[in-house]
Amino acid sequence: MKERRKKFTTVSIPTPLFKKIEERIKDTGFTSVSSYVTYVLREIVAEEEEKTEEPFTKEDEERVKARLRALGYID
């Protein structure tokens, strides 16, 4: 099962920033500037994506509460 499509693309960052990151990741688990930048970006993007509403409607809620009461989970 060899991957058929390339999974990565290139972005540009200023060279001084690249060098600072290179210094920072020495003796850490990060093997490259790319892996560090990917890690940080994933963290930031995930934080933004977490801000949303509940995934159920009022009707769902009433129906589910009736079952939870019947099972003794709520009074």
Add this chain to the structure above:
Amino acid sequence: MPKPHGGKLINRILEEKDRKKAAETATDLEKVEISLATATDTENIAKGVFSPLEGFMNLEELENVLNHKRLPNDIPWTMPIVLDVQEEKAKNLKEGDEVALYFQNKPLAFMHLEQKYKFDKEELAKKTFGTLDTAHPGVAKTKEMGNYLLAGKIDLINEPKGPYDRYKLSPMETRILFKEKGWKTIVGFQTRNPPHLGHEYVQKTALAFLDGVFINPVIGRKKKGDFTDEVILETYDVLIENYYLKDKAVMSILPFEMRYAGPREAIFHAIVRKNFGCTHFIVGRDHAGVGSYYAPYEAQELFEEFPDLGIAPLFFKSFFHCKKCGGVTNEKACPHSEKDHISFSGTEIRDMLSRGEMPPKELMRPEVSQVIVKHPNPFVE
């Protein structure tokens, strides 16, 4: 409460009014008989336990999961969720067709067959379990799989019935339950054993700074010598009744067949609990491990690769009873030597219980031990 994994809580259960007709339609379709493990996977996909999955994985998804521990859209995902068939069955199936998944001779779900493909069993086993040793139950099971995988979205026709349905809650139900209880921070606890004091201590340590604990035992096929599902549930019932604040602990089951994939499965367990609405997840020693295939804290280390998991892991070292401290503690807190420690060895506790002996109260609550000792058949045979 965290958003479901991938942003949307999946619901692929047919509405009540459509089920009868669907069951009739299923009889006209190509039939694929599935195992208990695949049936529980199907149910879990349909109810959103495995959100964002809407069906069984295609080749691109499988490759991504094996090579990058992520779905093609970069969402963290570590375990293959696949449906295998033998070559003879695969020959009769055409991509684009509707297929009926049958469990125990009853139609369970429709599958919209997007792709059928051959796969490399060794690669799947090696990347998932980190070994090709057939003594590993996951590797052995992979070897027995059919040579073809079927991929596509599913729609659940009938919910499988089981003896413990009163303990079974869907992610939507637990999310509403947590909201009703006013919990904002919830710690998930995965288990496949009756609770000893070490388990209780871990849960209560987390409870000291979070709103509630969600105890979520895995129910399904287990290894010979494991505790039965019934014993696990009865012991937790008695523990919660006697030793937990009523409004701080909830138990419901997770029908699922353990893969024993250690670190990869630990990430997967956390994702599942995130879908149930947990904000935190307890990861202890050798989580989801078997034998000595994984280092004791390898599962905890793998979490470092996922800053975008959306659920916070709580890492715990092994707990023990220290005679000098006079209570449960661990190596991070106890200054005394090993000779003063009584470990919570699952094997030793199990041996005692199988001889009909009550473990010391420093290891297991007497109420819990009594449930096991009095049970006519506490172990899987």
